[in-house]
Amino acid sequence: MELGFQSVLVEPDPTKLLGPPRPHGDTFVSDLAAAGVDEHTDVVVTDHHRPEIGPLLKEALAAGPRWVGIMGNPHHEGPHLKALQDLGVPADEIARVHRPIGLNIGSRTPAEIAVSTLAGLLADRNGRPGGFDF
Incomplete structure (x- = not known):
């Protein structure tokens, strides 16, 4: 089932073996510039300890993506905050990084986390809060 998203995996570490691209239009690139980020792009960072x-x-x-989010436990400060501060990124730009991402559905497995993340992106794109608030 297609949801209207094309995923692009960005793996900057050349030592990681990526293999061939997966079916259904998924693409692997080695740097963010090759991903073609624009104002319609949702950036989801899955490895917050890189x-x-x-x-x-x-x-x-x-x-200038539409949305930026990083996975992580909302009960702990994300390491991205200090990393961005150390690089001189202004506080208003740092605040654009959403964490946690996805809907709070109790996800535990990678597949459940993926569903939660996509549901959260769909809710945001449609101007909805997600969850059971209508």
């Missing part, structure tokens, strides 16, 4: 998280998020914010 050493390049600060520069990657700074570049993503500068590219």
Whole structure:
């Protein structure tokens, strides 16, 4: 089932083995510039402990995407905050990074987290709060 999203996996570490692209239009690239980020793009960062998280998020914010989010536990401060502050990113730009992402449906498995994330992006694109608030 298609939801109208085309996913692009950005893996900046050349030592990671990515293999061929998956079916259904998914693409793998090695840098954010190759991902074609624009005002219609939703950037979802899944690995919040990567050493390049600060520069990657700074570049993503500068590219002007519609939405930027990073996975992580809402009960702990995200390491992206200090990383972006250390790079001199203004507080209003840092505040554009959503965390946590997705709807609070009690997701535990990768598949459940993916559903939660996509549902959250759909709710945001449609101007809805998500959850059971109508």
